Amino acid sequence: MLILLNKKCILKLLAIFAVIIQVFSSMLKSLFNWKVLVNLLVAVAVFVGLVWLTFRWLEYHTNHGQEIPVPNVVNKSVHDAVKILEDTGLDYEVDSATYNPKYRPFQVLQVYPAPGSRVKDGRAITLKVNPRSWAPVAVPDVINKYSGLAFQRLDQVGLKVGDTIFEPSIQKDAVLRVLFKGNSLKPGTKIPRFSIVDVVVGSGPMRNITIPNVVGLTVKEARAYIARNLFEVGIVDHEDGGKDESDIVYYQDPAAGDARDQGMQIDLWASKKTPAELRDRIDQLNSTYRMRIDTTLPPIRYEEVPNFQDAPINETPPPPVTPKKETPKPSVTPTTKPASVTKNTDTKPKTNSATNSDKSAKSTTTPAADKPKAKKVIIN
Numbered sequence: 346m347l348i349l350l351n352k353k354c355i356l357k358l359l360a361i362f363a364v365i366i367q368v369f370s371s372m373l374k375s376l377f378n379w380k381v382l383v384n385l386l387v388a389v390a391v392f393v394g395l396v397w398l399t400f401r402w403l404e405y406h407t408n409h410g411q412e413i414p415v416p417n418v419v420n421k422s423v424h425d426a427v428k429i430l431e432d433t434g435l436d437y438e439v440d441s442a443t444y445n446p447k448y449r450p451f452q453v454l455q456v457y458p459a460p461g462s463r464v465k466d467g468r469a470i471t472l473k474v475n476p477r478s479w480a481p482v483a484v485p486d487v488i489n490k491y492s493g494l495a496f497q498r499l500d501q502v503g504l505k506v507g508d509t510i511f512e513p514s515i516q517k518d519a520v521l522r523v524l525f526k527g528n529s530l531k532p533g534t535k536i537p538r539f540s541i542v543d544v545v546v547g548s549g550p551m552r553n554i555t556i557p558n559v560v561g562l563t564v565k566e567a568r569a570y571i572a573r574n575l576f577e578v579g580i581v582d583h584e585d586g587g588k589d590e591s592d593i594v595y596y597q598d599p600a601a602g603d604a605r606d607q608g609m610q611i612d613l614w615a616s617k618k619t620p621a622e623l624r625d626r627i628d629q630l631n632s633t634y635r636m637r638i639d640t641t642l643p644p645i646r647y648e649e650v651p652n653f654q655d656a657p658i659n660e661t662p663p664p665p666v667t668p669k670k671e672t673p674k675p676s677v678t679p680t681t682k683p684a685s686v687t688k689n690t691d692t693k694p695k696t697n698s699a700t701n702s703d704k705s706a707k708s709t710t711t712p713a714a715d716k717p718k719a720k721k722v723i724i725n
Contacts, residue, residue: 417460479538514547515608559600579610
């Protein structure tokens, strides 16, 4: 089967090849026909003629062979250089280079193509000119930044710090404003490089400033007045619960005339009503924010109490004082006793001796005193 298939394929290929040979032979026969040859020669002649005419037109249009030398305008002012190029028949393009203080402003530093080169009439010559001054730079955002960091960032962009002006502010050592020729600059404003700017730095809050009186003003006026006096607005309580800036301030805390430090907040109460209509509300606020001190009470006196614990170690505290005890006098009552009692009279000296011993002991502690002696009573 495979042998039969291969034979069929070979026969088909031979048939196709034979057809191609027949077509190619017929083309060769038509090519050598005189009509075809004439057409080919005419086409070649037309093509050559078009090419020749094209080059001739280009030579005429581009002034082929007519070149102009580039004049030397280096170190001339840009105005003189432009006039020379126009008189020569050349165009120009001005390109500002980086400012160089060694050269004059608007001085031509470089020419392209180089002076002496031959160019066509109307060719544009590029002039690199020294600008009038340094290129402008954007002022960095240093507001509310630490002054040391702000000075460093200004120096990095090519700006020099002139005067440092200190102004009272709660932001101590922070940059408040940047001034250029007396005008305040916003971040991003472009000024010439190496310009001198002044910096306003906070010196800390002022102490014991008198609180302004804003009662009777509108909320909008009170805000501006408080800001001018170096304070800040705290809570604003509108009586109707709204936020109308035209409401009249009828109460403030702290009170007007008190002394506070700069930057302290002042709370406001505002309403559209008159102060007479708000008398109860004002009294309520006074009881809350205006504490009264009763000056009718006598002042409190303080006395020092000796503290024996603070005494030196070598010293001993004084002995406590003991009260004197008085000895009761013996009372003698005449009584009649039976005879048996008289026999035991020997016991009395014992009681007397005991009392005498007590008296002798007392005499050692207390000074002796003249006391009447007890009488002996003998009952028969």
